[in-house]
Amino acid sequence: MTAAAVFAIEDALAQYDPVLGLEVHVELNTNSKMFCGCPTEFGAPPNTQTCPVCLGLPGALPVVNAKAVEAAIKIGLALNCEIAEWCRFARKNYFYPDMPKNFQTSQYDEPIAFDGWTEVVVDGETYRIEIERAHMEEDTGKSTHVGGATGRIHGASHSLVDYNRAGIPLIEIVTRTIEVAPEKAAAVARAYVSMLRDLLLALDVSDVRMDQGSLRCDANVSLKPHGSTVLGTRTETKNVNSFRSVERAVTYEITRQAAVLASGEKVLQETRHWHEDTGVTTSGREKSDADDYRYFPEPDLVPVAPSREWVEELRGTLPEAPSTRRVRLQEEWGFTDLEMRDVINGNALELVVGTVELGVSAAAAKKWWLGELARAANESGLELGSLGVGAAEVAEVQKLVDDGALNDKLARQVFDGLVKGEGTPAQIIEARGLALVSDDSALIEAIDRAIAANPDVVEKVNSGKPAAAGALIGAVMKDLRGQGDAAKVRELLDAKLGI
């Protein structure tokens, strides 16, 4: 790219604000499919988990999976949504081999959950994200295009379809448009998908494996001139399948659209595909808002009307919301805003939680995580949470300190060994010879050596200056290379000198 072109893009970026919209599909972890009893297990041989209903054979009748409705309500509640008192499924009609019925059973204008919100934290700042709706639908079959020159659909000689996935319950969670500064947009998108993953895991409604496609994100991106109230044209990048890809794809689209606008052209409304290897999106199909799926209410399924009692019962089973939990933990631990920010930005919240749950005081957990380990993370340019040191190891080291087997100085060396991957705390203590000497005979030997080497100090003590004994403690500790148990040394020395 020429310098002029780069300048033009930067210039364009300075004039526009990105607008995002995230559609996340979650495959539920129910044992059976959305509208039939077929199993949902991943990885079975193609087309072995199918029946007339999910194959769309004429005359087959679907029945709603109550567990999927329950999961949908839990997700809706966790995202602060209203739960519909009455809602229906709708047919989304389209013709494609991955959907043998020629329509996907989905929800349209009557979703089970709507008008919610959630929050994400990026660089210590909280961003509120409005949820437009969360609706139930079924997954489609999986097509594989094979043969031919490129292995891609246009060059493929034929396509294979596996209907094992057809009919697996999906929840689609759709945000309202998110307006965020260009330098934060990609990080906010990533934080949102990552937060959703944590939330869905905590709700136990999905195994949320992005690599296996049980959590998939479509990222809508557009650019809008500063101050304008009119949205720009969006592109929809499909099936981005890792947190990092979400971040990269959003950044790529913002830059690409800025380049398009800078060159005086218009952004096309279309779906795009993300290529992990090359880090670019390419054009998919044109998609207008007027795309006619000829939605109409599904006549073969009864409406879903969850009773308010059931909804409240499910609300009672929800785990604490991540944002509420953060505030509670900060208060319980007595961490400052800054300390909490460091923990969260370092992706170490669960590590600190784990450390405290293992019985370590919040003060000790803070001392190690935000002292020793944060320093090591800084030095190596890693995130605190990616150092490879676990909560169990920190708890183990602290226990050794509490038991008097290590002092803080030695503990710091154990942490250094942990960060450098030298093994378990016990192995590091052994290999580096870090054990605190508290064995009486070893201490007495060192005390005797100190007394023999410092007759003048002993003289002073004997002549009524007990404070002079401090010099002897220093000598003993030096002899023991700082590994003597200081309290014990003092006690034994006092006894020896009769003070």
Ligand SMILES: Nc1ncnc2c1ncn2[C@@H]1O[C@H](COP(=O)(O)OP(=O)(O)OP(=O)(O)O)[C@@H](O)[C@H]1O
């Ligand atoms: N101009 C825009 N720029 C960025 N995002 C937008 C814009 N307009 C709408 N969006 C967002 O795009 C997403 C649209 O998702 P939605 O499921 O409603 O429709 P769709 O993508 O047309 O349908 P489908 O589910 O068939 O893909 C929403 O998150 C919405 O907030």
Ligand SMILES: [Mg+2]
């Ligand atoms: Mg959608």
Ligand SMILES: [Mg+2]
């Ligand atoms: Mg979409």
